[in-house]
Amino acid sequence: MTVEDQAGEEKEREAREEVRGKLLGAWHLVSYTATSADGDVVQPLGPTPYGLILYTPEGYMSAQLGRGDRPPLESARLEDAATDELARAAIGYVAYGGPFDVTGPTTVEHHVTTSLFPNWIGRTQARTVSFDGPLLRLGLAAPTRLWGAERTAELTWSRPA
Secondary structure (H helix, E strand, O other), X not given: OOHHHHHHXXXXXXXXXXXXXXHOEEEEEXXXXXXXXXXXXXXXXXXXXXXXXXXOOOOXXXXXXXXXXXXXXXXXXXXXXXXXXXXXXXXXXXXXXXXXXXXXXXXXXEEOOEEOOHHHOOOXXXXXXXXEOOEEEEEEOOOEEEOOEEEEEEEEEEXXX
């Protein structure tokens, strides 16, 4: 390996470590949009989504996101709720977590070990990552089929006040 290659690898490692350091801690969801190639924008969790994403120094992440307009269940106890109510509540909620790795200066991978959507367990969710002042922006690494069209998605997060 040449000196130039070693220097390049060191710069890349430092860039990954800088991104990792900036990610650590708690972030609140500001917005979630998904845009098709023809410019159609949808808000998958409505106009007032809420959420929390955590990144720990030990290398774990957890994300919880919901629609701001989810109605409460009729029952005060989860196990007493009707099946259709539980289904409606789950449709407006996303939850997953597991180890994470910053694999490049603009990419973070979430290695899912727990999820409301069981199909994600054992899979990796790759996200683009960028910082815009006090905001964190996470996006899909490539367009995917979402809400009837090929779309890119972007979630904007801010630090808790």
